[in-house]
Amino acid sequence: MWGQERVFDDGTSTVIDDNYIRSSILEPMTQIVAGYQGVMPTYQGLLSDRELDALIAFLKTLNEDSQI
Secondary structure, three states, rough: OOEEEEEEEEOEEOOOOHHHHHHHHOOOOOOOOOOOOOOOOOOOOHHHHHHHHHHHHHHHHHHHEEEE
16 A cells, blocks of 8 residues: 555545554544544554554565565
């Protein structure tokens, strides 16, 4: 999904990148993808920057695997 555009329920949009994923983990209610409910809990204060970076790196590998 990296590099794809997501449209939010407020009509705004963004491209999926590291910053979007980080924001979605820490503040999931700020950008809710159109057609979905805002049900993801926040992980603010539960993950260190290093853990967030590792999680984002892992998610990128899932994207790479799907393109094989």
